[in-house]
Structure formats: C-alpha cells, structure tokens
Amino acid sequence: MKQHTLLHIAAIITIGLSACSKQLDEVDPNTKIAYSQLNQNNLPLLINGAKLSLTNNNAFYLYYAMQDIMSDDFQSLTFPNYEGNNIPSNDGTVATVYKQPYQCIANANVVIQYAPQFPGDSNVTAALGEAYLLRAFSYMILTESFGDVVIVNGTEDPKSHPARNPLAEVNQQIEADLKNAADRLPAYTNSTIGSKQSAQLLLARFYLNQGRNDEALTMANNVISSGKFSLQSNFGDIFKSSVNSSEAVYKVNETSTSTNYGMPAVYGQGGTGQAGSGNTWADSMLVKSYEPADIRRSFFVRTKGASILDSVYFLSKFPQELTPSYVVCRYSEAFLIVAEANARKGVVDVTTYNQLRSARKASTINNTDFANPAAFLAAIEQERRREFIGERLRWSDMKRFGKINDWLASFGQPTSHVLMPLPSRDLFINPNLAQNADYSR
Template structure:
C-alpha cells in the first residue's frame, strides 16, 4: 500500500470555424469546409468528432487513470511522478490531460453555436444537448486536474493570449451547460448517446463535490426514479463497448485499434496474450476488503507483474476489446450519491447503500449499525472505492472525505499538489499563463 491553459487559439479556430471535412467525425480533417456548410444532417457527426477528440491517438486511457494512480487505490512503477504526487511540468504524459479536453471543447463549441441558431428545433435538440454535456465534462476534466483554466467560447482572436479563468467561473459554465443539456436531451435509450439521465448524474456528481447536497440528492433521485436502468449481477457487461448494459448511463468508445490499448493496458498484468504494462496494481488492503461472495472481488488477478517480484493484485474489470470503452457515469453512482448526500445532511438511511450491495452479492446493514452519520460516511467512502476503482473518481473522493492533505504530506509534497502542473509547452504558446503553485514552468 502506498505511504490551459489553452491550446493555441489558432488551432482551436482551425478545428472550429472551418471545423469539418467530408467526414465531420474525424478529429484531424484533411478536407476542410466552411462553417456555413454544417447542416442538421451532419451535425451528429460533429458531435462524434467531439467524442473522438477526447480519445484522439488512443490517448484517453493514458490520462483517464492518472489521478487514480495519484490516489491510494493504486501503486505504479510506470508513472512514478504521479505515484509520488510530484509531477514534472515537462512530463510527456501530461500533455494529453490538457490538450484532449480542449479539442473536445472546440468541436462542441461549433455544434453549440450552430444549434443555437434554431431555438426550439426538436430535430437537433439531442445533438445540442450532447454537445453541452461533452463541453461540461471536458471542463470538469480540466478543472479537476489543473484548477483555473481558460474558458474558450470559439471565435477568439488568434492573437489573444488569455489568462486562466477562476475555477468559480468555470464551474458556473459547467453547471449551466449541464442544466441546459438536461432540457435538451431525450430520456435514456443507449449508453453511447447522451441522455437526460446522463446529464443529471454528472450534475449530481458536480453538486456532491461542491457540498451542495440537497441538489445532488435531487439529481441522483431523478436518475433512479426514471426507471430506465437496473443494477445487475453481470458486472463485466457494464464496461464492454458492444453491450448496452442497463447500468451504463453514458460511455465513450475509442476507435477500433488493438486489444492492447485502453484501460486494460493501464491496469493489466501483461504477459502472453494479456494487455498491460504489469506495473500498476491495486491496493491490497482494498482488494481484501471485498467479501468473498462479492461479485466485484473476482475482477482482480493476483500474479507477478513485468518488474514486480512479489504477487500483487491487478484490476481486470475492463475487458480487452478492439474498441476500448470508457464509462463516464453509471447507475450505481446515483445510489451512493443518495446515501452520501443524506448522511452529509445528518441522516443515516441505508436504503440505496443496501440496494447496491445486494446487487453485488455483498451483505447488507441496518441504520442502527451506524452510531453517527460520520460512521456511515466512512462506510460509504469505502464502498465507493470498491465500486469505482479505476474509474477516475477516487481523487475527488479523497478531497471530499478530507483525506487529501494528509495523503500528500505523507509523500512530503505540499497540499497544492492536489492539482497537476500545467504542461510546460503551454507557456511558449501563451506567455500570459501562470503555473500552479509549487511547480516550475
């Protein structure tokens, strides 16, 4: 167990105002057409291009899990500076953490700009809603990693070199986008398309992390009461790209590439026929906290890794597929948000906590088992670790549960290292940027 910044504005305008090709869902179009040639029929392709921007060059897995490696859920011999919470600003892995969300935002901005010309047009409301959701999610990725970031609306002067917007301003944009997405999006039919429920669940997460528990409770309960999802025993299906699992609320698939990419590559044990570096492994105490019959317990493999002499636990719940899949939000999160929001409001109510544990074949509890809401919150925190390991939620959880400062100090790092440094290359592009505290440019 372990003891933007900004893309070059000109590049954004290239992606944005001229934005497309004969195949608008290509991230790097080779035949550009004018913004005026975007129409209602090809708008969904532009939305797909925004999704592909997040996963461009099959890079999503390489930055999706970095905060989990920084946390107490994993140890890694491959990402040592993240493991030690002391990231160098010139680290090659850091670039996509910053760059890819902004590429998604650039495409989403174009779609939003186009769709807003036709207020009330139901034929494009779903596309507008998904663009709003993707922009909000991208800014969530950026602020969680870097804190203050530049808000890009599209159409900026390419000679302008803006400073970073305060987190409060970015959070306001995220909240507004998700609220507007809820109004525009249809109810859930398929996890590969954004839905009203996916925007509600992301907003519930956003509110929970801001301490706005009443609002988090409302949004999470809306997802549960929609009647569109079910907790199921076939846990592995949630993470399969080709299965429309009733637990996956929203997911993004990469382009088909190789079975040796995606999250199995980050967390896998490696070896013959197996994806993975074999150098990033789960906290053994966490793995041992699963009850023997818990279906989630079987998704760990105890073996030796590439450079590890002792047997350790590798996470195997992400399947090796030609099309790697990333579940952005899933149904079980709503159940634990309800339990946590109630506890933070002073009420111990184990109903949704038990519903999730029953679905995972784990034992249930009674309200009387917890002397205080704080005791129940400790159980919820541990349940979130068991449920969401490897899904990029632990770092925010450690902050919300008051664990982050002690964790950073145990590595001899300042508490400001809760954030990553801005990539050093960004300061050559925009000299008006400032670096995060206790990092060098």
C-alpha cells in the same frame, strides 16, 4: 470528426471544420468545409468529432487513469511521477490531460454556436444537448486536474493570450452547461448517446463535490426514479463497448488498432496475450475488503507483475477490446450519492447503500449499525472505492472525504500538488498563464 485545426488554449486558433459529408467524424478527413457549409444533417456528426477529440485516437486511457494512480487505490512503477504526486511540467501525459479536453470543447462550441439556427429540430436539439454535456465533462476534467482554467467559447480573438478564469467562474459554466444538456437531451435509450439522465447524474456528482447536498440528492433521485436503468449481476458488461448495459448511463467508446489500448494498457498484468506492463496494481487491503461472495471481487487477478517479486492484485474489469469503452457515469453512482448526501445532512439512511450492496451479492446493514453519520460516511467512502476503482473518481473522493492532504504529505509533497502542473509548452506560448503553486514553469 476529429477537428483537424487544433484549438490550443495557450494561443487560441480560430476553429476550422475539417470534413466532408461522409467523413465529418473521421480523425483525419481529407477535405475541409467552412462554418457556413454546416447544416442540420451533418451537425450531429460533430458530436462524434468531439468524442474523437476527447479520446485522440487512443489517448484517453493515458489521462483517464492518472488521478487514480495518484490516489491510494493503486501503486505504479510505470508512472512514478504520478504515483509520487510530483509531476514535472514537461511530462507528456500531463500535456495530453490539458490539450484533449480543449479539443473536445472546440467541437462542442461549434455545435453550441450553430444549433440555435434550427429551433424545433429534434435531432439538432439532441446534438446541442450532447455538446453541452461533453463541454461540461471536459471542463470537469480540466478543473479537477488543474483548478483555474481558461474558459473558451469559440468566439475569442485567435491572437489573444488569455489568463486563467477563476475556478468559481468555470464551475458556473459547468453547472449551466449540464442544466442546458438536461433540458435538451432526450431520455436514455443507449449508453453511447447523451441523455437527460446522464446530465442529471453528472450534475449530482458536481453538486456533491461542491457540498450542495440537497441539489445532489434531487439529481441522483431523478436518475433512480426515471425507470431507465437497473442494477445487474453481470457487472463486467458495464465496461464492454459492445453491450448496452442498463447500468452504464453514459460512456465514450473509441476505435483502436489493437486490443492492447484502453484501460487494460494501464492496469493489465501483462504477459502473453495480456495487455499492460504488469507494473500498476491495486491496493491489496482494498481488494481484501471485498466479501467472498461479492461479484466485484472476481475482477482482480492475483499474480506476479513484470518487475514485482511478490504476487499482487491487477484490476481486470476493463476488457481487452478493439473498441475500448470509458464509462463517464453509471447508475450505481446515483445510489451512493443519495446515501452520502443524506449522511452529510446528518441522516443515516442505508436504503440505497443496501440496494447496491445487494446487487453486488454483498451483505447489508441496518441504520443502527452506525453510531453516527460520520461512521456511515466512512462506510460509504470504502464502498465507493470498491465500486469505482479505476474509474477516475477516487481523487475527487479523497478531497471530499478529507484524505488528500495527509496522502500528499506521506510523499513529502505540498498540499498544492492536489493539482497537476500546467504543461510547460503552453506556459511558454502564453506568458499570461500562471503555473500552479509549487511547480516550476
């Protein structure tokens, strides 16, 4: 279900559930039901509604990619404000980054409020677990983009003008939601369904970004030891909506009207039969860092773009499909989290690093190849770039590896531009929302 009554954080509106029994998960349902008409049979469909809210009928690619374009992995003529790390507050895409996660949160909140009425119902419990998972992921998007944000639980006065909650409070909610998800979700069976392992892997990512390395290690090792996944040679299958790849731990799919939507619309080379503008390309030094036999190297196309005189490298691992697929977390991340968390604890252990490299047909290394943990961390950072390019992880990585301030300075931008501006429309509606530093209202 796509929630027909939107929950704007600037002026919170009471949640109205738009649906009929067969169309509860439609984007534009033609009937509405009251909260009191929910039951345990249609409740799981609200999870589909939360996912539709997150994707907003082919909008997810517009904000899934933006922080990667801000990073050192890409250059873009199509998105100059993001490329230059100086986004105006009236930018349409930044408004989408802000609004769509809150729409997902609104649907998740309904499930979280309603599900406790049916203790012991396994289907309802699973829906509740995925609601916590999606709410946590939505808040992760919001905090990574904006820092302090308003926490919404669905019980607020619709006429209130809430101020932003401190980041520490939002992080507490993210952690609690992911723990609740891990406790309620079943073990992995399909990448399009929330699982215990998807919550654990997002927790591992969350802990790593928080510098809580022991906890990151525990969660990542839980995913690896679950026996539910395996590293595969068919790398491209991870990103196909029609394939339940054993490497895709959790992904969100959406149905579009054209194969020109999704990630190829951002990163594609353009031209006849090819999605994209041909104006957003990968960093050439990064592409050249792949070894010749590395299976990931083949997922770049070197050609001229629409407005580019020289041949450049376009990322092609995201297929053109009528059902674009967005990977939220995948198995290889657990391997690199284990390696990084150990290194940040002062331990050089190349075991999981080599396991991933071997699966990608790249050379392996020895512990003694690194003079110290800092040298190993540098190798891990580069491996993360090769593995996750285009998957909205690089911006957080640049912060964690201490690269972000120099990167912003290279564009003449203040360090506060590590965050995006809040949309000017929301600031106008809610005077209690303060703008992020060094942006205008």
